[in-house]
Amino acid sequence: MVENGLVSVIRHMTYQPAGRRAAAVETMTFDRLRALNGGGTQRADFHVLAVVDAGQGAVTVDFLHHPLKERSGVWIPPGAVHRWDDIAGVAGHLVLFVPTAPVTQATRELVASPDLAAHWSVPDADWPFVDMARDHLLLETSAPPENAPAELSRILLSALIARLRPPHARAPSPHPVFPLFRSSVEAHFRQHHEAGYYARTLGYAPRTLSRAVQQATGRTAKAYIVDRIVLEAKRLLAHDRLTAARCAATLGFPDASNFSVFFRKATGMRPGAWQAAATVE
Template identity: 30%
Template sequence: MKNSQTDNSNETSPIPLFALYGESGAIEDPGFVHIENIFSRSSLHGWVIRPHRHGRMFQTICMYRGAVEVQLDETVHRLEHPCAITLPPGAVHGFRFAPDTEGRVLTLAEPMLTGEHYSRCAPYFAPLFERPHTFALEAPLLGQLQQLLEQIECELNRSDTGRALMCEWLSRAALMTLRRQLDQQGLASESGSTPSNTLVGFRRLIENHFREHWTIERYADALGTSPARLNRLCKRLLGKTAKTLPQERLLLEAKRRLIYTSSNLDEIAYALGFQDPAYFSRFFKRTTGVTAGRFRSDNNFDTTQESP
């Protein structure tokens, strides 16, 4: 049920980008929710889902029984049940499940999580959307999460009044349960407990414009604040300067393209907005300590399986 879709934010994405059903309008539905069991898709592909990413979808995989080897960008995690994996929009991920693994996959349209009624939720959900997480599911939150996912599935299979609203409420309850599990294990970042709408907006602008190499002054102007205030906010909540965030996003995209595509270094440099490939090479070496070529050879994952 997943189809490849063009990433309209830049050139056709060389990393597979998937949308549910392939319906261009469906993902814009602010009430869009989808749920399926792990078996229904993974078993059709030999329990292997090759690396891909979702442009405007948040996804969480809740595994009740079995094991999985999950690849998140250049890192591989080996997990056993019961556990959860959370994947914010844009995160590159691939799976190799143990046969007969059981669990559910909940997918939410990003517009549902950023709409006019989302502001009250943002302080709690921010840690889930900042980066991918892998963590154990523990009682009693495990049972609570299972029940919520079962209720979502039931709602999607019926046509009662208010079905879309019920799915939205249940989905947010599931996200809150995941956030509480992060808290119990000490995985929630400081920015989640002291959130800022400015910081959330900054991250969105970075996602849309990091290839354009915006200056911090331009980001600050778009946010209606000053560069100094934006920098203080990032230092207080994240422990890093404002300039560091777009550089980190640029580096992450460079790593993704080195690992998951066959593009040469010049092509990658131009795709990421560098006018001079030599400057891209210096940027990569300065920020990682290794050359781009060495990084590619050290992280040559097998991505030859058929896409889902």
């Protein structure tokens, strides 16, 4: 894990495991994280999966604060802005891995989901299995590179993810349309802001799409798209320090004025004011 850019206290992290060039999975302790972490905000191009053994602390992921506690998990996906707010008394391990690292279909689909919970408690009945899966992965990643076949760490990562069973922030929809819509929005929200585009692309009537999204999220399809654009705008404003004009260009708006009206309507603040407040925090 290396820092490749620094603006104020914002760090952009690129996956590069030290001494293990071909490794898709890296592990570290919270002690090591404390030594590396300066208390600033980060945005990474890899997944961060943490297993908290003991202690209390906090992490902020995409502007939401999550208290940490013993026997819990943390999931920070690529692109999410995050800050370890209070980890002085936290014990456990972190697993850093590239999006393509999991090897089973189920864990690949889970990792690709854009709405996993950032923090959850591990049930007592599951903890011994999680602990054992984590220890096996730690042992494998500690082996000398010449004695560590690359696929073993991927297999053990998949086993740990399967045992941790990270939940979705929202209950999965029983309607087959919503997962397709969610994936399409994730791929195209920068270019397409209208629900009608997704209905046409997926081959469903707008009313069918609206019903599926409402059933899964309690929001309209349009509101879901707006929320996704706003989240990315906040990331760009707070952590890439883009101007309103550059955000507009990145997110498919015709100009800065149009983007500013959209952002203010959605958040109640102008982009510049929100950026200043986020920087102070």
